[in-house]
Amino acid sequence: MMSARPKQLIGLLGTQTEIGKTWVAAQLLSQARAKGLRVAARKPVQSFDPGQGPTDAQRLAAATAERPDDICPKHRNYPLALAPPMAADLLQRPRITLDELIDEIRWPENVDIGLVETVGG
Numbered sequence: 001m002m003s004a005r006p007k008q009l010i011g012l013l014g015t016q017t018e019i020g021k022t023w024v025a026a027q028l029l030s031q032a033r034a035k036g037l038r039v040a041a042r043k044p045v046q047s048f049d050p051g052q053g054p055t056d057a058q059r060l061a062a063a064t065a066e067r068p069d070d071i072c073p074k075h076r077n078y079p080l081a082l083a084p085p086m087a088a089d090l091l092q093r094p095r096i097t098l099d100e101l102i103d104e105i106r107w108p109e110n111v112d113i114g115l116v117e118t119v120g121g
Contacts, residue, residue, distance in 0.1 A: 008112065010113065010114070011115075011118070012115060015120060017120040018120075026059050029113070037112040039111065041063065041071050042114065042116045043057050043119075044116070045084045045119060055072075056072070076096075
């Protein structure tokens with residue numbers, strides 16, 4: 001069952017890709033989890049180059065013990081290494097709206113620290 005937002009909510013933003021957002025997020029969440037806090041991560045949308053290693057959602061799942069599909073819904077995975085709106089266009093998927101991304105975020109109950117990581121670029 002999903003509930004309201006976590007007790008603490010962190011937003012991790014960046015204006016470029018490959019600058020360490022996911023690495024920082026995973027480190028913060030891993031350390032908090034090691035201290036006994038219940039953590040969760042959300043990446044509302046992600047694009048990636050298939051076959052190039054773990055996705056951001058997979059890396060965050062390793063840090064939080066969640067499922068990658070809980071972190072980033074399957075329909076928001078774009079297997080094309082471009083900004084998600086551009087990837088959606090080229091993959092002939094519906095346009096992405098910010099309202100939809102926000103509405104789709106769901107949290108597990110009793111989360112001490114939740115982190116939302118945005119895309120860069």
